[in-house]
Amino acid sequence: NAGVTQTPKFRILKIGQSMTLQCAQDMNHNYMYWYRQDPGMGLKLIYYSVGAGITDKGEVPNGYNVSRSTTEDFPLRLELAAPSQTSVYFCASSSTTVAKNIQYFGAGTRLSVL
Amino acid sequence: RKEVEQDPGPFNVPEGATVAFNCTYSNSASQSFFWYRQDCRKEPKLLMSVYSSGNEDGRFTAQLNRASQYISLLIRDSKLSDSATYLCVVLPTGGGNKLTFGTGTQLKVEL
Numbered sequence: 001n002a003g004v005t006q007t008p009k010f011r012i013l014k015i016g017q018s019m020t021l022q023c024a025q026d027m028n029h030n031y032m033y034w035y036r037q038d039p040g041m042g043l044k045l046i047y048y049s050v051g052a053g054i055t056d057k058g059e060v061p062n063g064y065n066v067s068r069s070t071t072e073d074f075p076l077r078l079e080l081a082a083p084s085q086t087s088v089y090f091c092a093s094s095s096t097t098v099a100k101n102i103q104y105f106g107a108g109t110r111l112s113v114l
Numbered sequence: 115r116k117e118v119e120q121d122p123g124p125f126n127v128p129e130g131a132t133v134a135f136n137c138t139y140s141n142s143a144s145q146s147f148f149w150y151r152q153d154c155r156k157e158p159k160l161l162m163s164v165y166s167s168g169n170e171d172g173r174f175t176a177q178l179n180r181a182s183q184y185i186s187l188l189i190r191d192s193k194l195s196d197s198a199t200y201l202c203v204v205l206p207t208g209g210g211n212k213l214t215f216g217t218g219t220q221l222k223v224e225l
Contacts, residue, residue, distance in 0.1 A: 042215040105157035
């Protein structure tokens with residue numbers, strides 16, 4: 001039962017570098033999300049997707065990009081890393097059943113930008 | 115006013131104690147409510163949904179008060195393993211599947 005898998009688990013970037021955080025789910029969920037969690041703060045939604053080929057901005061999209069070419073994968077791209085992007089990034093997925101709306105999270109990617 | 119507000123704690127309680135957390139939300143039209151649990155340096159996991167009539171799952175009881183716009187979580191007979199951060203989560207009306215997370219209440223259960 002893999003659920004939601006995120007890679008890498010940890011990463012250190014230099015300012016201005018780029019990277020892609022990978023996220024894959026094997027539950028055939030249509031909805032996928034990217035959040036960031038800063039110390040002492042709640043999860044903030046970066047981007048989300050309601051299905052393959054459809055993405056939309058969340059609360060804090062600046063500095064990030066996403067794509068959703070398949071139901072399973074939802075990568076998050078950082079183009080020009082900045083220290084403000086130091087955070088823990090969580091990917092999540094959920095079914096289309098709005099009433100239940102249980103989100104399943106990956107184990108997270110801890111990113112430091114120095 | 116924050117959309118979802120929680121007392122950050124920490125709540126330090128002895129094993130076996132009963133502890134309660136409250137959470138207030140600002141959008142009166144919010145439609146669904148949840149408690150998630152997050153262990154240190156781990157991902158959030160659903161603890162329980164919160165239903166209008168209140169609901170219980172073992173030692174955990176969740177209540178919703180729409181008039182006062184708050185939800186609560188009661189933990190009875192606390193265990194050391196209950197030590198975690200409890201996140202109050204709200205689905206606003208018209209929010210699609212976009213949940214709003216509180217910053218969490220930290221619980222430490224001690225011997």
